[in-house]
Amino acid sequence: MNRNDVPPPVDKRRSGLRLRLLLAAALLWGLPTLACGSFTSRPAPTPTPLSSAAPPADNSLPSLQTPIPLAATETPLPIVPTATFTPTPLPGTALSIGQPARVVAPNGANLRAEASTTATLVRYLPARLKVTVLDGPTDGEGYRWWKLDDGEGNVGWAVENDGEIDLLSPQMGEPEPVDRSPRVGERVRVTMANNGQLSIRETPGTDSNLVTRVDPGQEFTVTGGPQNVGGYTWFQIRSDSGEIEGWAAESDGTERWLSPLE
Secondary structure (H helix, E strand, O other), X not given: OOXXXXXXXXXXXXXXXXXXXXXXXXXXXXXXXXXXXXXXXXXXXXXXXXXXXXXXXXXXXOOOOXXXXXXXXXXXXXXXOOOOOOOOOOOOOOOOOOOEEEEOOOOOEEEEOOOOOOOOEEEEEOOOOEEEEEEEEEEEOOEEEEXXXXXXXXXXXXXXXXXXXXXXEOOOOOOOXXXXXXXXXXXXXXXXXXXXXXXXXXXXXXXXXXXXXXXXXXXEEEEEEEEEEOOEEEEEEEOOOOOOEEEEEOEOOOOEOEEEEO
C-alpha cells in the first residue's frame, strides 16, 4: 500500500474542541425555542358577534326592557293656614269690647235699642258719663256703632263719631263728676251751681235736723240710700275724716247736687 493512500492521523485534541463548539452553538440556538416554544404564529381569535336573543331571565336584576318603578310619591301635608290674632288694644287707646269708655260729646249722646238712628231711644247719655263697651263695632247709616251698658241697667247702641266730633272716647282721664244717680260705695262730689251750699241733715227729709252745709267741690263717700222723702231722693254720705256724716238730696230734678266720680 502506498502511503499516500493512508489518511493522516486525526488530532484528537482539535476534534474535541470542534465538537464542544458545535454543542455550544446548538445550545445557544435551541434555548429560545425551549423558552418561548415554537415560533409558529398562532391564529388571531375570531370575535363572536353578540346574539340578538334576549339574555336569560335573572330575577335578581330588573330587565333592561322593563321600566324601573319610581319611588312612591309622598302625599304632601295639608297646608294649615296660620291663625291670625287681632290684638286687643290697650285700655285708653281704642274702643274695645269689655273696656270702659266715656261720653265726650258736649251735648251727650243717644243710646238706642238698635244700631240705627231710627231705632227706639233707650235714654240720653249725659256728657262725661262712664259706660262699658259690650259689643261692636258695627257700621250702619254711615256711622260706627257700639253696644254700651250705662251701669244703671240700660243697654243700647251709640255712635262713636257723628262726622264732626267724637261722641265716645276710650280715654277716661281723671275721675270726673257725671250726671247720674250715685251708688253705695261710690265717691261723689258736690256740684251745686251759683255757689250754693248743700244741706246735710241727720235723716232724710227737709224737716230733719241740719248737720251742716257744704260748698261745691267737696267730696264724700256714699254709705246709704237711696231714700225718697218729700219729693227728693236722699243718700247718706260721709267725709274722709268722718267729721261730717248725714243725708243729702241728690238733685232738685233740674240740677244735680251730688255727682258720682268716674
